[in-house]
Amino acid sequence: MTDTRHLKLRVNDREYERVVETRLTLADFLRHEIGLTGTHVGCEHGVCGACTVLVEGRSCRSCLLLAVQAHGREIRTVEGLAAADGTLSPLQQAFWETHALQCGFCIPGVLMTLTELLAANQTPSEAEIRERITGNICRCTGYQSIIEATLLAAERLRQGREVA
Amino acid sequence: MKPASFTYHDPVSIGDVADLLCRHENARLLAGGQSLMPMMNFRLVTPDHLIDLNRVEGLAGIETRGNVLRFGAMTRQRDIELSAQVKQFCPVMQEALRHVGHCQTRNRGTIGGSLCHLDPSAELVNITALHDGTLHAASRRGARRLEFTEFATGYMSNALEPDELLVAVGLTPWSPHHGYAFVEVARRLGDYAIVGVSAQVELDRHGAIRRAALAISGLETTPVRPALAERGLLGQEPSPAIFRAAAAEVGKLGAMSDAYVTAAYRQHLGRILTYRALERAVARSYERMKV
Numbered sequence: 001m002t003d004t005r006h007l008k009l010r011v012n013d014r015e016y017e018r019v020v021e022t023r024l025t026l027a028d029f030l031r032h033e034i035g036l037t038g039t040h041v042g043c044e045h046g047v048c049g050a051c052t053v054l055v056e057g058r059s060c061r062s063c064l065l066l067a068v069q070a071h072g073r074e075i076r077t078v079e080g081l082a083a084a085d086g087t088l089s090p091l092q093q094a095f096w097e098t099h100a101l102q103c104g105f106c107i108p109g110v111l112m113t114l115t116e117l118l119a120a121n122q123t124p125s126e127a128e129i130r131e132r133i134t135g136n137i138c139r140c141t142g143y144q145s146i147i148e149a150t151l152l153a154a155e156r157l158r159q160g161r162e163v164a
Numbered sequence: 165m166k167p168a169s170f171t172y173h174d175p176v177s178i179g180d181v182a183d184l185l186c187r188h189e190n191a192r193l194l195a196g197g198q199s200l201m202p203m204m205n206f207r208l209v210t211p212d213h214l215i216d217l218n219r220v221e222g223l224a225g226i227e228t229r230g231n232v233l234r235f236g237a238m239t240r241q242r243d244i245e246l247s248a249q250v251k252q253f254c255p256v257m258q259e260a261l262r263h264v265g266h267c268q269t270r271n272r273g274t275i276g277g278s279l280c281h282l283d284p285s286a287e288l289v290n291i292t293a294l295h296d297g298t299l300h301a302a303s304r305r306g307a308r309r310l311e312f313t314e315f316a317t318g319y320m321s322n323a324l325e326p327d328e329l330l331v332a333v334g335l336t337p338w339s340p341h342h343g344y345a346f347v348e349v350a351r352r353l354g355d356y357a358i359v360g361v362s363a364q365v366e367l368d369r370h371g372a373i374r375r376a377a378l379a380i381s382g383l384e385t386t387p388v389r390p391a392l393a394e395r396g397l398l399g400q401e402p403s404p405a406i407f408r409a410a411a412a413e414v415g416k417l418g419a420m421s422d423a424y425v426t427a428a429y430r431q432h433l434g435r436i437l438t439y440r441a442l443e444r445a446v447a448r449s450y451e452r453m454k455v
Contacts, residue, residue: 003171022172022214025205044165045202049268058242058271064201065272068172069218113268134354135266 005068011036012080022068027051029067030077038078038108042137049136052109053077059116059135078108081115090160091115091153100149102140110136114150122157124150167204170214176221178331182304185327188213193329195238195277198269223276223331226250232298232334237276241288245270253337256294256344256362260287263346266354276330282320284420285357285382287346289316293387294362294379295335303328319385338375342366343449345441348381349433358382358425359433361414363441365397367449373397378410378441380434383419390414393438402446411439 003022007029008015016034027044030036030053042048044063051062054076081089088096091114101107110133117124117132124132129150133143175181185191191213194200203209217223223238226247233253235244244250245261264270264278264287278288279299292299292312299310301324310323317323324330338344348360359382366375376397380388393413400406415435421427 003169005172021169023167023169025166028166045205046198046269047202049266052268059268060272061198061268063205064197064269066172066197066201066216068174069197069216116267131262131353132267134352135268 005071007068007071009070009073009075011075012077020067022066024067025063026053026065026067026070026075027062029070030062030075033067036077036079040105040108042105047137048106048109049113050106050109052112052136054112054116057116057119059113076112076115078111081111089115090156091118091150094149094153094156095146098145098149098152100142100145102142106136106138106140110138110146114146114153118150118154118157122154122161124154126151165205167201168207168210170211172214172216174216174219176219178220178222178302178329181215181217181220181329182302182327184213184215185329186304188215191215193217193280195280196240196269196273197277198265198273199277199281199283217329224274228253229334232336234332234334235275236332237279237330238274239276241265241270241273241275241278242267244275254291254295254335256346256364257288257291257335259344260291260346260360260362263287263348263350263353263357263360275333279315279333280322280324280330282316282322282386283356284319284385285348285360287348287357287360287381290360290362290379290381290387291346292333292335293389294364294377298334299330300332300334301328302331307331316386338364339366341449341453342375343445343447343452345444345448347437347441347444349437359430359437361434361437361441363438363445365402365442365445365449367402367446367453371401373400373402373446378414378438380414380417380438383417383430383434385420388417390417390438397442402442404443407439407442407446410442411435414438 008017030039040050042050046061046064053062129147192211194216224236278286297312299315301308343365346362348357350357362379364377368374393410419427419430
């Protein structure tokens with residue numbers, strides 16, 4: 001007996017429709033059903049943060065959400081951060097410049113977490129950034145440059161706002 | 165790793181949830197999913213029916229009813245953390261929420277989920293005990309109110325019947341000048357606490373303590389309200405000596421022990437965190453009375 005549902009949702013501004021098993025997690029849906037493998041799956045029980053995506057602008061663990069729960073919702077994944085022409089988001093650009101990634105496995109989740117932070121707060125303190133990334137485990141322990149990158153991106157976002 | 169098969173239900177009304185609970189055996193309610201989903205991924209929990217509460221109308225939101233702050237069971241922890249109403253009337257809750265998981269889990273996690281799961285170290289459970297909170301349950305048989313002490317029956321166990329769901333929790337805010345504090349010790353921020361202590365005090369116009377409450381998590385399977393320590397504070401002028409006396413009472417309480425943390429260490433933490441919580445609560449009370 002397989003329980004399935006028809007599912008329709010938007011991921012990175014594109015609409016997708018699939019029939020899926022109700023026990024499928026959103027993380028597995030993104031990776032296996034629609035091929036968005038940028039979202040990484042680490043622990044599959046909500047501890048590591050690698051699978052973090054934005055649902056209606058809010059960060060959450062996609063391994064702890066069923067795909068059916070995202071029906072009708074707006075999802076953003078790491079693939080949706082850069083512009084269509086490939087221009088990196090200010091946060092991604094800052095990660096690039098400050099070498100804020102080593103192996104990179106945790107980074108999709110880290111970027112989504114910090115994208116949410118910067119959307120609400122463009123003057124985060126170092127302490128606020130550190131507290132926010134407690135939910136993302138980086139086993140290269142590259143946190144210092146992740147923090148530097150976030151501060152740099154915040155500064156550029158503030159400057160951009162002044163220019164505009 | 166994925167959950168075992170189940171039949172998924174996404175009702176939109178409390179009545180429909182109650183019907184589903186009557187009709188199905190081995191059904192589980194899914195709130196924020198930050199504890200149930202990991203357990204299902206590990207297949208520690210394998211419900212035949214999963215009843216998702218996330219599309220039910222009227223289960224989320226914070227409102228004042230009379231002198232009670234009422235939280236719908238599906239109110240997200242993050243919304244409580246950011247609520248201006250909670251900041252004004254029940255600030256200790258926001259201090260405690262900082263220790264609840266991480267921003268990503270608080271975005272989904274709910275107050276009702278935390279209360280029903282009833283982890284011994286859960287911060288929102290502690291805050292509900294501190295306020296002598298009232299829990300509102302519903303079923304096809306009707307509505308029912310439970311005091312926190314009736315609701316929390318033991319280790320991760322609550323008094324809800326299989327056909328009941330938690331609808332809301334009501335906390336009665338203290339006077340506007342009350343002092344408050346929540347402190348805990350965990351291995352890392354966001355980890356399960358080893359011991360957590362909340363304290364609230366109200367001072368009279370002579371500066372003596374006229375009302376005091378303490379709630380200690382991590383000693384027993386549910387939060388403890390140390391009656392002797394609370395009573396000993398009443399009528400006293402705040403001082404390190406009286407904080408120490410209250411802390412010493414807490415240090416005498418029994419405590420659990422497990423493979424990682426001994427009972428003696430939990431008692432030690434209960435004692436020193438009680439001292440720190442009282443000190444901070446009283447300092448805040450002075451500040452808030454000045455303004």
